[in-house]
Amino acid sequence: MGFRMQVDHQxxxxxxxxxxxxxxxxxxxxxxMSALDLPEVQVIHLDMSSLDYMDSSALGxxxxxxxxxxxxxxxxxxxxxxxxxxxxxxxxxFDRLISILP
Amino acid sequence: xxxVFSWGKPTEGTTPSIGLxxxxxxxxxxxxxxxxxxxxxxxxxxxxxxxxxxxxxAELLMAEAVxxxxxxxxKLDSLAREQYGLSMxxxxxxxxxxxxxxxTQSVEQxxxxxxxxxxxxxQAMLEIGxxxxxxxxxxxxxxxxxxxxxxxxxxxxxxxxxxxxxxLNASIEAAHARQYGxxxxxxxxxVQKLADRSGRxxxxxxxxxxxxxxxxxxxxxxxxxxxSKDLNEIIRSKQLAQRMVSSISQSELRxxxxxxxxxxxxxxxxxxxxxxxxxxxFEDMVRQILLRVTQGSxxxxxxxxxxxxxxxxxxxxxxxxxxLLVQAxxxxxxxxxxxxxxxxxxxxxxxxxxxx
Numbered sequence: 098m099g100f101r102m103q104v105d106h107q108x109x110x111x112x113x114x115x116x117x118x119x120x121x122x123x124x125x126x127x128x129x130m131s132a133l134d135l136p137e138v139q140v141i142h143l144d145m146s147s148l149d150y151m152d153s154s155a156l157g158x159x160x161x162x163x164x165x166x167x168x169x170x171x172x173x174x175x176x177x178x179x180x181x182x183x184x185x186x187x188x189x190x191f192d193r194l195i196s197i198l199p
Numbered sequence: 200x201x202x203v204f205s206w207g208k209p210t211e212g213t214t215p216s217i218g219l220x221x222x223x224x225x226x227x228x229x230x231x232x233x234x235x236x237x238x239x240x241x242x243x244x245x246x247x248x249x250x251x252x253x254x255x256x257a258e259l260l261m262a263e264a265v266x267x268x269x270x271x272x273x274k275l276d277s278l279a280r281e282q283y284g285l286s287m288x289x290x291x292x293x294x295x296x297x298x299x300x301x302x303t304q305s306v307e308q309x310x311x312x313x314x315x316x317x318x319x320x321x322q323a324m325l326e327i328g329x330x331x332x333x334x335x336x337x338x339x340x341x342x343x344x345x346x347x348x349x350x351x352x353x354x355x356x357x358x359x360x361x362x363x364x365x366x367l368n369a370s371i372e373a374a375h376a377r378q379y380g381x382x383x384x385x386x387x388x389x390v391q392k393l394a395d396r397s398g399r400x401x402x403x404x405x406x407x408x409x410x411x412x413x414x415x416x417x418x419x420x421x422x423x424x425x426x427s428k429d430l431n432e433i434i435r436s437k438q439l440a441q442r443m444v445s446s447i448s449q450s451e452l453r454x455x456x457x458x459x460x461x462x463x464x465x466x467x468x469x470x471x472x473x474x475x476x477x478x479x480x481f482e483d484m485v486r487q488i489l490l491r492v493t494q495g496s497x498x499x500x501x502x503x504x505x506x507x508x509x510x511x512x513x514x515x516x517x518x519x520x521x522x523l524l525v526q527a528x529x530x531x532x533x534x535x536x537x538x539x540x541x542x543x544x545x546x547x548x549x550x551x552x553x554x555x
Binding site for chain 2 (some may be wrong): 131151160188189194
């Protein structure tokens with residue numbers, strides 16, 4: 098199952114759904130790298146409104162992509178996290194590492 | 200003017216009555232005067248007896264006061280003990296210690312340590328997760344290289360196979376040339392050996408590449424195990440730490456309640472002490488009243504005794520009436536002076552009590 102991506106001007110939004118874990122990496126990488134490779138895109142949003150579960154590998158996955166986005170001088174942010182995901186992000190203080198927008 | 204006094208002895212609930220009748224004989228006066236003095240002595244003795252009863256009542260009052268004072272002191276002692284117990288409990292609540300590696304830690308410090316450790320654990324977990332995907336990408340690179348090697352090895356195997364065919368054909372052609380092809384046959388044989396060797400090396404390399412790919416898959420599985428941790432345990436641990444903080448807050452609240460109770464008991468102790476002081480004042484006042492009544496009673500008894508002696512002297516007629524009158528006047532003045540001194544002393548002592 099791939100992750101849907103939507104581009105609006107300079108902002109690309111990747112819609113993460115269901116569970117995000119180690120096995121999701123190929124789909125995650127495909128979606129995020131396709132957004133990162135678009136020259137006109139300056140901001141990448143990870144929409145987590147439909148994401149039900151994420152484990153520690155998902156966090157590592159996002160941080161790994163953040164490193165690539167930083168190298169490409171593009172902005173990465175998490176938007177609309179679901180309540181379950183918001184709890185996880187809060188417990189690990191993820192907002193210190195990546196912007197989280199409601 | 201001379202007269203006769205008659206003494207009506209009092210009955211229950213009535214007052215004594217005195218009558219005066221005129222008489223012409225001085226000798227008749229002595230018995231009447233003796234009766235009068237005797238009646239006076241009886242009244243004085245009755246008054247002394249009445250004061251004795253009041254003295255008993257006062258003693259009872261004093262005993263009650265002393266009992267009240269003792270009760271207050273016992274209550275004070277009980278409250279003091281209770282306050283001491285609460286103080287000990289408060290101290291225990293406020294000084295809860297846990298054994299730490301470097302001595303002791305308060306619960307608050309212990310909680311902060313747990314939260315700090317959890318944060319370090321989370322940070323390490325995130326770094327491991329991030330590094331894991333760098334490792335995954337490195338392994339993907341190795342896997343791509345392996346796939347490229349497999350492709351190259353396929354071409355190598357095909358070359359070896361063609362070389363073998365070529366060597367075989369060369370050997371056949373050398374056989375056809377008989378003795379002229381003997382040298383060529385040797386070359387063809389060596390080429391065949393090289394082709395065989397190349398084929399075996401290609402097979403070994405292919406096997407090693409497959410083993411490498413299998414190792415990459417196993418490594419990928421291990422990386423997945425390392426990187427994939429359920430965060431619910433961390434969430435539960437943090438919630439546990441937060442409950443500990445809540446427990447600390449409740450302990451502090453309990454300590455505040457104990458302090459309030461101790462303050463209330465302190466006020467009770469103060470009230471009880473004040474009542475004890477009041478009881479002490481009452482005891483002192485009663486003691487002075489008793490002293491005064493005792494002195495008054497003694498004066499009355501003495502005066503009654505003197506009056507009775509005077510009455511007996513008058514009745515006997517052995518002494519001149521004038522001398523007895525002088526004696527009576529002296530006795531009365533002494534009694535009056537004693538009473539005056541007693542009241543004056545009592546007034547001064549009463550003033551002392553008010554000052555106390």
